[in-house]
Every structure is written in C-alpha cells, then in structure tokens.
Amino acid sequence: MSEDSSQEKTEQPTAKKLEKSREDGQVPRSKELSMAIMMVLGSAFLLMTGGTIVADILLMLKSSLTIERELLMDTQYLPSVLLSTLVTGILSVMPFLLLTLVLALITPALIGGWLFSTKALGFKANKLNPLTGLKRMLGTQALMELVKALVKFILVAGIGYLVVVSQIDHLLALGQMPLELAMQEGGTILLWAFFYICLSLMIIAAIDVPYQIYSHTEKLKMSMQDIKDEMKEMEGRPEVKAQVRQRQREMxxxxxxxxxxxxxxxxxxxxxxxxxxxxxxxxxxxxxxxxxxxxxxxxxxxxxxxxxxxxxxxxxxxxxxxxxxxxxxxxxxxxxxxxxxxxxxxxxxxxxxxxxxxxxxxxxxxxxxxxxxxxxxxxx
The missing domain is CATH 3.40.1690.10 (secretion proteins EscU)
Known part of the structure; x- marks a missing residue:
C-alpha cells in the first residue's frame, strides 16, 4: 500500500461527520425537485380552479370600469372603491398564493429535512477567491447545471411543439368563435400545455435527486486518517481518559x-x-x-x-x-x-x-x- 493511501477519501462519512455537516448547514438539496412539485401542483390547481379565478377577476374588472361618472368625482368614495377592488382581487388569487407558500415550505424538506443554521449565513473568505470561483464555474457541479438547463430547454420546447401540433385544429378555430368563448378555449389550451410542461420537469427532478445525494456524500467522504483523528477526538485527551477510567474503577x-x-x-x-x-x-x-x-x-x-x-x-x-x-x-x-x-x-x-x-x-x-x-x- 502506498504511503499516501491513508489520505485518500474513500470511506463513507461517519455519523459525527454527517451531524457536523448538518450543523454547518450542509445537507443535500434538490432545487429541481422543489420547483417541479410546486409547478405541477400549482398548474393542477389552476386547471381545477382557474375558471373561477378568471371569472372573479373579470367581474372585478367590469365593476371597476363601470363606475358612474358622478362617483368618479367623489374623492371620498373613489379610494374605498379602489381598496375594495384590490381586496377582491387578492382574495381571488389567495388560494393559489397559499398553496405555493405551503409547497415552498414543505418541498425543501423532502430530502435533507428542515434546517436552519446561522453558520451557513456566515462570511467565508474563500468565496471571494477568484480561483475558487473559477473552479466552481468549470467543475462537475457547473457541468451538471448546464446539462440540466439543456434538458429543460429540450423538454419545454418538445412539449410545446407537441401541444401546438395536437391542438392545431382548435387553435385555428379560435378565430371563428365569439371573443369570450375563444378566450375560454384558448385559456384551457394554455393551462393544459402549462401542466404538461410542468409535469416534464419531474424527469429532471428524478435525475437530480440521486445526483445531489451522491454529490453530498462524495464531498463528505473521509480518509482513514480522518477517521482515526475523529476517533482520537471522541476519546478525548489522555488526562480526560484517565479520569474516566478512574471513575469507572471507582464505580x-x-x-x-x-x-x-x-x-x-x-x-x-x-x-x-x-x-x-x-x-x-x-x-x-x-x-x-x-x-x-x-x-x-x-x-x-x-x-x-x-x-x-x-x-x-x-x-x-x-x-x-x-x-x-x-x-x-x-x-x-x-x-x-x-x-x-x-x-x-x-x-x-x-x-x-x-x-x-x-x-x-x-x-x-x-x-x-x-x-x-x-x-x-x-x-x-
């Protein structure tokens, strides 16, 4: 065995190393998984309630644009009308906003769990090192991000093309429909297209999650010397061990x-x-x-x-x-x-x-x- 073999990081991280990593705010995270779940569930919610939301917004716009001329000159009445309209608009989209808020809080915990660490917010001088930044730009992580971006583009473009091809007859027929009906049909087509595009992002997430877990484990791998040093640290200083042994003998x-x-x-x-x-x-x-x-x-x-x-x-x-x-x-x-x-x-x-x-x-x-x-x- 070579002299430096003990320095090769080939061993799985110990429980203490994983715990320290978590304390430092380093846990596996997949932005792709969080984004895919939020987009899919958000688009599914819009498919189920989008008609109601659009109807509420249309009603709000109509009521806002049909104010009597005399009331427009009333400086005391007009602010209350605008405030009421604003509240109505917010309440119309509130269920969708609440859904996205809940998903934004839950989805990051699907891998790695919830974590708040002040150490992750601390200043690190090595982040200002140009060489370190260049290494990150040309490293494996950057390459993986480039691959994911290309796959996303191909998927979105492909799904969009398939939607247009499959709905070409409906799209051409929109020009012969009444305006309100055409807008409803067009909105439905757009929502389904959006849902399918979001659903395709799950493919990216299915690839990204195992990679993030593997990458996190690789970063934390330890050499045999690291494990020996950790064991010495856990055992403590000789005087501490002597005191422990003395206490054990006394017991x-x-x-x-x-x-x-x-x-x-x-x-x-x-x-x-x-x-x-x-x-x-x-x-x-x-x-x-x-x-x-x-x-x-x-x-x-x-x-x-x-x-x-x-x-x-x-x-x-x-x-x-x-x-x-x-x-x-x-x-x-x-x-x-x-x-x-x-x-x-x-x-x-x-x-x-x-x-x-x-x-x-x-x-x-x-x-x-x-x-x-x-x-x-x-x-x-």
Whole structure:
C-alpha cells in the first residue's frame, strides 16, 4: 500500500461527520425537485380552479370600469372603491398564493429535512477567491447545471411543439368563435400545455435527486486518517481518559464492595489480602468470588464484613491463592475446591451451633503447591 493511501477519501462519512455537516448547514438539496412539485401542483390547481379565478377577476374588472361618472368625482368614495377592488382581487388569487407558500415550505424538506443554521449565513473568505470561483464555474457541479438547463430547454420546447401540433385544429378555430368563448378555449389550451410542461420537469427532478445525494456524500467522504483523528477526538485527551477510567474503577469498586454483604465468608491474610466468597447450596456450581482486594480495599472488605456480621477467617496461604488465581464474579479455580469446601463446611457449622455446645475446630486446609503465592504474587 502506498504511503499516501491513508489520505485518500474513500470511506463513507461517519455519523459525527454527517451531524457536523448538518450543523454547518450542509445537507443535500434538490432545487429541481422543489420547483417541479410546486409547478405541477400549482398548474393542477389552476386547471381545477382557474375558471373561477378568471371569472372573479373579470367581474372585478367590469365593476371597476363601470363606475358612474358622478362617483368618479367623489374623492371620498373613489379610494374605498379602489381598496375594495384590490381586496377582491387578492382574495381571488389567495388560494393559489397559499398553496405555493405551503409547497415552498414543505418541498425543501423532502430530502435533507428542515434546517436552519446561522453558520451557513456566515462570511467565508474563500468565496471571494477568484480561483475558487473559477473552479466552481468549470467543475462537475457547473457541468451538471448546464446539462440540466439543456434538458429543460429540450423538454419545454418538445412539449410545446407537441401541444401546438395536437391542438392545431382548435387553435385555428379560435378565430371563428365569439371573443369570450375563444378566450375560454384558448385559456384551457394554455393551462393544459402549462401542466404538461410542468409535469416534464419531474424527469429532471428524478435525475437530480440521486445526483445531489451522491454529490453530498462524495464531498463528505473521509480518509482513514480522518477517521482515526475523529476517533482520537471522541476519546478525548489522555488526562480526560484517565479520569474516566478512574471513575469507572471507582464505580466498579463500589458495586464490588456492596456484594460483601451477601458473602458467606471472608478469608484474610489477615492484613494484606481479603477475599469474599459465596456458595449457592441449591446449585451445582462452585463457590464464587464476590469481592477481593489488597491493602486499603482489603481493609474496607474486612470492615464491611464485620459490620454485616459476615464470618472472617484468617488463612494467609488460601487468601493469597484465591486473590491471585480468581476473578470477581467468577468461580474459584478447580484446584482450590477441596480447601474452600472445608472452609465453607466449617462456616455452616458455626451458623447452626447452639449456645452451650462447643464450637467446631477451625480447619487448616491444605493449599496445593502450585497455588502457593507470596505477597508479591510470586509462587513459592
């Protein structure tokens, strides 16, 4: 592998990279999709309600042009008439305006979702760099925009030509119709032509949406070095990691010490080591180490055992053997089964001894030679 292969941006962006990109206002957007949906639905709305809108506007124009001569000279009446006419005209087209407003708010969220970022509005000095601008003008994005513009022109011209050819008889017949009927027929033809042209824009959108998503992902691709740097940043500085590990150890230690209250016996060194054991007499497993510790932790285990009246036995060899060969919440090694069994049997006898009866003698279990350790953890 070449030396610079780690710098090649071949990896998909991580979740953190995508989140940061979104915070910076960089999400995939398709202007073609938004425009196509707005145009198609807007033209469909006009096909359904265009006649009503035109009738309202014609009525408004007629009422505006048929004011009596005396009223034209009334300076107090004329403004109210003009205002009323203006309101009527706005109300006539208000449904169409509201539709386009709603579509303008909804359609951008179809890919990338809604997003408002102040960072996207910030000043960027590299935008003033002529070389950067020239690169954008001659880049892939500019080429794609040129292709889309050419396809749009071809589609619009083609649809327009097909409409004219298919409606040539109707268009020629308009000259023989009464004016009002001719205007209605001509308006219908224009609206259908407009609808078909808008519908053709969906073809551009179907091409542009996958391209915008692909282009956005390509811009965010990362090299292996970028991923490594991000992982280091997420892990934090060494001192922070040390504090996290210390906190984790403290939490684990707290949970371990809480288990001492459930122990059957605590075997001690007596001062340097302490190991707390529990055995489920109804199960088939071996005794389990609930807690173990050295130094201050061993002292803390002994304090808890004394507070909770857990039996403590001084057995230095067995305590060191258990400490160095067992893990917390795991069964003791098989080589120590016999020694620990003798200890547990003694503890159970102590628990059932009644007053006035001599206590059993504490055993001195034999620890196998390969389980004998000194205080430094070396076999003896």
């Amino acid at each position: 684990a230690m707290g949970r371990m010490l809480d288990e001492v209250t459930n122990a059957d016996v605590v075997i001690t060194n007596p001062q340097h080591f302490s190991v707390a054991l529990v055995y489920d007499q109804t199960g088939s497993g071996a005794p389990i180490v609930l807690a173990k510790g050295q130094g201050e932790i061993a002292a803390r285990i002994r304090e808890l055992a004394q507070t909770e009246s857990v039996q403590m036995l001084r057995m230095p060899l067995l305590a060191r053997a258990l400490y160095f060969t067992s893990e917390i919440n795991e069964e003791i090694p098989e080589g120590l089964f016999v020694a620990v069994a003798q200890v547990l049997a003694y503890v159970y006898q102590l628990n059932v001894v009644t007053p006035g009866i001599p206590q059993p003698q504490q055993p001195n279990p034999e620890v196998p030679a390969n389980f004998r350790y000194n205080e430094d953890g070396q076999t003896v």
